[in-house]
Amino acid sequence: MCGITGIVSPAPNPGDLARVQEMTDLLAHRGPDASGVRAFGPATLGHRRLSIIDLSERGTQPMVVEGQVAITFNGEIYNHLELRRELEAAGHSFSTGTDTEVLLRGYLEWGPGILERLNGMFGFGIWDERDQSLFLARDPFGQKPLYYAILPDGGLAFASELRSIESVLRAADALKLDRKSVAKYLCFDGFPEDAAVYEGVRRLPPASWFRWQPGHASPSPARYWRRTYESEGRTPSPSEAADQVWSRLCSAVDRHLMGDVPLGVFLSGGIDSSAILAAMATRVDPSRIRTFSIGFEEASYDESDSARLVAERFGVQHNVKVLSGQSLLTTLPEILDQLDEPLADASIVPTYALARFAREEVAIALGGDGGDELFAGYDTAVAERAARYYLRTPRLLRSLVRRGVGLLPASSDKRSLQFRASRFVNGLDPSPLVRNQRWFGSFLPEEAAGLVLGGPGAGTIYEDLGGVAAPPGEQGPLELWTSIYMPTCVLTKVDRASMAVSLEVRAPFLDLEFAEYVTRLPYHYKLRGLTRKWILKRALRGRLPDEILHRSKEGFGVPCGEWLRGPLREQASELFSARALGKSDLFDPERVQRLFSEHLSGRLDHRKQLWSLFVFQRWLQNRGQA
Numbered sequence: 001m002c003g004i005t006g007i008v009s010p011a012p013n014p015g016d017l018a019r020v021q022e023m024t025d026l027l028a029h030r031g032p033d034a035s036g037v038r039a040f041g042p043a044t045l046g047h048r049r050l051s052i053i054d055l056s057e058r059g060t061q062p063m064v065v066e067g068q069v070a071i072t073f074n075g076e077i078y079n080h081l082e083l084r085r086e087l088e089a090a091g092h093s094f095s096t097g098t099d100t101e102v103l104l105r106g107y108l109e110w111g112p113g114i115l116e117r118l119n120g121m122f123g124f125g126i127w128d129e130r131d132q133s134l135f136l137a138r139d140p141f142g143q144k145p146l147y148y149a150i151l152p153d154g155g156l157a158f159a160s161e162l163r164s165i166e167s168v169l170r171a172a173d174a175l176k177l178d179r180k181s182v183a184k185y186l187c188f189d190g191f192p193e194d195a196a197v198y199e200g201v202r203r204l205p206p207a208s209w210f211r212w213q214p215g216h217a218s219p220s221p222a223r224y225w226r227r228t229y230e231s232e233g234r235t236p237s238p239s240e241a242a243d244q245v246w247s248r249l250c251s252a253v254d255r256h257l258m259g260d261v262p263l264g265v266f267l268s269g270g271i272d273s274s275a276i277l278a279a280m281a282t283r284v285d286p287s288r289i290r291t292f293s294i295g296f297e298e299a300s301y302d303e304s305d306s307a308r309l310v311a312e313r314f315g316v317q318h319n320v321k322v323l324s325g326q327s328l329l330t331t332l333p334e335i336l337d338q339l340d341e342p343l344a345d346a347s348i349v350p351t352y353a354l355a356r357f358a359r360e361e362v363a364i365a366l367g368g369d370g371g372d373e374l375f376a377g378y379d380t381a382v383a384e385r386a387a388r389y390y391l392r393t394p395r396l397l398r399s400l401v402r403r404g405v406g407l408l409p410a411s412s413d414k415r416s417l418q419f420r421a422s423r424f425v426n427g428l429d430p431s432p433l434v435r436n437q438r439w440f441g442s443f444l445p446e447e448a449a450g451l452v453l454g455g456p457g458a459g460t461i462y463e464d465l466g467g468v469a470a471p472p473g474e475q476g477p478l479e480l481w482t483s484i485y486m487p488t489c490v491l492t493k494v495d496r497a498s499m500a501v502s503l504e505v506r507a508p509f510l511d512l513e514f515a516e517y518v519t520r521l522p523y524h525y526k527l528r529g530l531t532r533k534w535i536l537k538r539a540l541r542g543r544l545p546d547e548i549l550h551r552s553k554e555g556f557g558v559p560c561g562e563w564l565r566g567p568l569r570e571q572a573s574e575l576f577s578a579r580a581l582g583k584s585d586l587f588d589p590e591r592v593q594r595l596f597s598e599h600l601s602g603r604l605d606h607r608k609q610l611w612s613l614f615v616f617q618r619w620l621q622n623r624g625q626a
Contacts, residue, residue, distance in 0.1 A: 003027030004072040005046035009155040010214045016044040023164035030499045038062045043127040045072040052259045058096040065104045075122030078255040115224040119512040133213045142206030142487030149201040162340040179455040186448040187441040189344035190488040193464045197341045229471040242539040252511035253279040264290040264362040269306025272368025286314045292358040295322040321357045338500040342619045344612035345489045346558040352497040359503040370509030373481040374518045375533040376526035436477040442608040474523045561607030575617035580626045
């Protein structure tokens with residue numbers, strides 16, 4: 001895993017070497033093993049390397065082949081050996097063992113068509129000397145980040161993280177917060193699709209590519225892949241589907257084992273990470289497998305016993321680190337200071353602690369990300385089914401239910417009935433996509449529109465949902481979770497938490513061959529009655545302990561509501577003060593302080609809303625704007 005940067009100017013500019021060097025140095029955490037900056041006429045590319053494949057200097061980037069194309073690449077191409085053989089048959093010869101060179105020669109052979117052949121996670125930039133163009137591309141699910149911006153001088157900058165582009169824009173005095181994107185952040189807990197916190201900066205959406213030439217009109221990104229939910233041919237029987245899910249998962253894990261450095265597994269004790277370990281144990285001697293878990297002193301947040309049970313089942317080298325609430329609080333400023341832009345997913349704190357722990361022994365870790373999105377694992381899958389019945393009930397009954405929910409006592413408990421019930425009724429909307437997003441997000445659009453001063457109207461905040469190619473029926477929300485929620489929150493969280501400590505995390509569930517098969521399965525194989533991940537659990541019968549297959553989903557819980565009333569109260573009070581809020585003139589102080597006051601009193605539970613504001617204000621404070 002690596003960090004990439006670059007600037008393409010309207011004409012060759014010697015000053016770009018220094019600018020790109022600074023951009024590249026800011027990404028040292030993404031690649032501690034090597035650094036490179038090279039100029040190619042008007043293009044200057046930078047790279048930080050975390051050595052994974054072909055550890056020799058031959059893998060150093062930026063890499064050039066045949067004096068025609070140069071690349072700076074972040075990611076892994078899991079089918080690079082097959083592509084290499086195909087390219088060799090077409091007459092290409094290779095000087096390295098890297099997937100980077102496969103990408104470059106594949107681009108020479110197939111142009112943008114190379115993207116349709118890749119199975120991997122990636123963000124890369126290719127400078128093509130032949131037509132003086134920059135080609136940017138990002139992987140199908142958005143596992144690896146890629147930002148770009150048109151500069152005041154007419155050039156273009158790109159990077160793996162916003163901080164690098166931020167440095168260029170700051171030097172040009174061109175930094176300005178994008179209030180529309182900030183309102184989206186409040187509703188999505190991150191920045192969806194192409195949104196970014198600054199005006200003029202965009203992130204390349206997943207499964208997209210972008211070609212730019214100096215002096216030409218800037219085109220819109222083009223998509224090269226979309227999920228297909230329609231089955232191909234006969235629908236497999238449950239037993240056939242379960243067998244296929246297992247065999248394809250084993251193959252996906254096998255592909256994700258490539259590399260020349262130590263590798264481990266994040267093991268939470270949930271079904272997804274346990275499935276990854278079970279599949280890995282069919283490919284590697286279990287006694288050589290290292291697993292890593294985080295435990296908590298607070299019993300309601302601790303899952304380490306379940307992780308230990310799975311580890312003992314396979315006889316792996318299991319490593320557990322038990323944390324207290326205080327140790328998590330100590331970790332909090334470390335990860336918040338690492339964020340290149342705000343992210344309201346509080347589980348980034350234990351994720352960072354787990355990544356830091358694993359990095360003591362390994363350079364790569366496999367994780368279970370993607371399982372919830374592919375197999376309908378979220379609580380909202382059940383809520384969606386309940387909503388379809390609830391919305392058919394008489395309006396009077398719904399009004400009485402809403403009133404009853406409002407009378408429930410507030411609680412800071414991890415699975416508080418009041419918190420869950422109020423989010424359900426307040427999020428209801430006739431549109432399945434809208435109601436699912438309202439359940440996920442911290443703020444409702446009407447709330448965010450009133451909170452962001454000079455911001456957008458509520459009607460435009462969910463505009464990105466219009467681009468979700470959702471299939472009809474109950475499958476629809478799966479596309480929302482996969483195309484919006486996962487890249488916006490889940491994958492951003494994992495990327496930033498792991499790369500902050502120079503650890504590469506891979507997600508075998510997002511292996512393209514595996515994911516495409518699961519996506520085409522009927523929805524009742526994913527959610528059967530109230531049983532989520534039904535076909536995955538069937539595939540794992542006899543392979544995992546029954547206690548794991550039947551336990552409820554937990555996830556990395558963080559007591560952020562309690563923190564804001566307790567150890568973070570003083571800091572939050574300062575960040576939510578009229579003075580701090582007035583410095584950026586971004587949020588309505590009266591509304592923010594009312595939310596905080598109601599939460600402190602215990603009358604209402606505003607944990608999600610306040611956490612998203614706390615993270616944003618802390619991010620502004622780090623930049624002298626709060």
